[in-house]
Amino acid sequence: MTETTVLDRSRDLSQPLDRLGPDESMKDRSDYLRGTISEGLLDRITGAVPDQDDVKLMKFHGIYQQDDRDLRDERRRQKLEPAYQFMIRVRLPGGVCTPAQWLKxxxxxxAHGGETLRITTRQTFQFHWVLKDSLRPIIQGLHDTLLDTVAACGDDSRGVMCTVDPQSSRFHAEVAAMAKRVSDHVIPKTRAYHEIWYGSERVGGSEPEEPFYGRTYMPRKFKIGFALPPSNDIDVYAQDLGFIAIGEEGGLEGFNVVIGGGMGRTDQAPETYPRLASLIGFVPVDRVIACAEAVMAVQRDYGDRKDRQHARFKYTIDDKGLDWIKAEIERRMGGPLGEARPFAFTSNGDSYGWNTTPDGRHHRTLIIENGRLDLKxxxxLRDLxxxxxxxxxxxANQNLIVAGVRTEDRPAIDAILAEHFPDIDHFSILRRNAIACVALPTCGLAMAESERYLPTLLDRIEAILAENGLSEEPITVRMSGCPNGCSRPYIAEIGLTGRAPGKYNLYLGGGFHGERLNRMIRENVGEAVILEILADTLGRYAREREPGEHFGDFTIRAGIVREVTEGRLFND
Structure with a gap:
């Protein structure tokens, strides 16, 4: 990181710590994310990490402490502590995984994760049902194949996303390589991870341990993604910082830059809202790292460190003004951004069937419903x-691409797919455009079901589509078990966020390509009301739509919901 940002960091932390929120003070005294995590792992009295500060610090290490929500009430009645377990999230830039890494x-x-894995909406893996004694074996096992969990969670730059299948051309490969470079550049530099999980000795030095992040890291999580038009599969407008690739098949010229996206909101706090990222200009390839560093530094230094509900970059931008933020980014970059280049998105889903790319390799997408990898x-996939x-x-749609298959290997791959995935091409159009977060029983934030319930709800929505002759019409559906929006529900044509067991907020009107927020049409309702509203709205869509008109566009044109023109108006 540059000397300029180090000096800026020191300047902005001159304010007294008692003016910061409790999480900021906790980070400041954590000794660069060490806390007392090592001691807590040795406590055999409890299945948890006993110190609550350590529970928060472990997120920076890619670990969430959770408990089995299905058992919580019964264990409380029996006067037992919750059935504590942990979720571990892997850092996997661009979602690229080798067969050797897959086997590990x-x-x-x-051995340690309940014989299950999850493919997440940010192109990585999550282990669930991990007991405390299994944390080190998993992290050390990942290290054996050059994987880690650094900064997969916490107030830092999260895993960097990238449009899938970068082997389809040199252009794709350049974008994927840049995503990996940015990911490696922006992760925390503290040695705490190596000391706690790998057993490395602490070594002193004269250089700052965190030259960019400082003692308090970022005000909140910060998400970065690289999109390659015409595909917006990563939902680039939902990122704090998005890079939209510009170039030709012969090579990459640079990136349009968008800033300030974010999906999280709180139901009872109308001052919180989702926001789509704003386009601010263009950077050539050789300025991408400098741009990423400058954007993050602005949020690091000016983001709200008192109120965590107001601490995401989207609020910093709306408070300061987009023009001011852009000027500050350019000042830190040492020069202006270029004028944004033309581009267009035509999809945000995955391609299915076999695809052959110019290098002669073959690629096959496997639909993994809601990303759930059970034992079967x-x-x-182990055989594969x-x-x-x-x-x-x-x-980013929780599916899996078998990429880079050589022509001579296709028969063997096809044989395994035929044996294990006989219905590989029989998923409905609706299911191919639906995603859900994990939610119950593991996520501590979940208020309602999501991944366990969405397949059942889709069965009933499919019946409505069939009745109206819409079975082949692509419609995006996103479900989240709480309002935090991990499944990016606020840009779906049909969005659902959990409020209580069996109750959801229903949203309509998002953009099919992820380019527009939706709006709530009904609050805190159950399945019967959801299906009644969808039956009526989809029926009208079948009768009144214009040629080529997407469902979300129709709901706005027909006056069913008002268009949301910017995040601050989402709750109006």
Whole structure:
């Protein structure tokens, strides 16, 4: 990181710590994310990490402490502590995974993760049902294949996303390589991770331990993504910082830059809202790292460190003004951004069937419903990983691409797919455009079901579509178990966020390509009301739509919901 940002960091932390929120003070006294995590892991009296500060600090290490929500009430009645377990999230820039890494992930999931894995909406893996004694074995096992969990959670730059299948051309490969470079550049530099999880000795030095982040890191999480038009599969407008690739098949010229996206909101806090990122200009390839550093530094220095509900970059931008933020980014970059280049998105889903790319390799997308890899799927994909000589690529829609297959290897791959995935091409159009977060029973924030319930709800929505002759019409559906929006529900044509068991907020009117927020049409309702509203609205869509008109566009044109023109108006 540059000297300028180090000096800026020192300047902005001159304010007294008692003017900061409790989480900021906690980070400041954590000794660069060490806390007392090592001691807490040795406590055999409890299945938890006993110190609550350590529970928060472990997020920076890619670990969430959770408990089995299905058992919580019964264990309380029996006067037992909650059934504590942990979620571990892997750092996997751009969702790229080798067969060797897949086999190690499979091995660790079987031994320590309840014989299951999750493919997340940010192109990585999550282990669930991990007991405290299994934390180090998993992290050390990941290290054996050059994987880690650094900054997969916490107030830092999260895993960097990238449009899938970068082997389809040199252009794609350049974008994927840049995403990896940015990911490696922006992760925390503290040695705490190596000391706690790998057993490394602490070594002193004269250089700052965190030259960019300082003692208090970022005000909140910060998400970065790289999109490659015409595909907006990563939902680039939902990122704090998005890079939209500009170039030709012969090579990459640079990126349009968008800033300030974010999905989280709180139901009872109308001052919180989702926001789509704003386009501010263009950077050439050789200025991407400088741009990323400058954007993050502005949020680091000016983001709200008192009120965490107001601490995401989107609020900093709306408070300061986009023009002011852009000027500050340019000042830190040492020069102006270029004028944004033309581009267009035509989809945000995945491509299915076999695809052959200019390099002569073949790629096959496997639909993994809601990203849930149960034991049956793990068995199938282990067989696949043992013969595959290319790569696996995780998509932002929770699916899996078997990428880089050589022509001579296709028969073996096809045989395994035919044995384990006989219905591989029989998922409905609706299911191909639907995603859900994990929610219950593991997520501590979940208020309602999501991944366990969405398939059932889709069955009933599919019946409505069939009645109206809409079964082949692509419609995006996103469900989240709480308002935090991990499944990016606020840009779906049909969005649902959990309020209580069996109750959801229903949103309509998002953009099919992820370019427009939706709006709430009904609050805190159950399945019967949801289906009644969808039956009426989809029926009208079937009768009144214009040629080529997407469902979200129709709901606005027909006056069913008002268009949201900017995040601050989302709750109006």
């Amino acid at each position: 992930l499979d091995e660790l999931a079987r 799927l793990l068995d199938a 990983a043992r013969v595959h000589r290319g790569a696996f690529r995780l998509t």
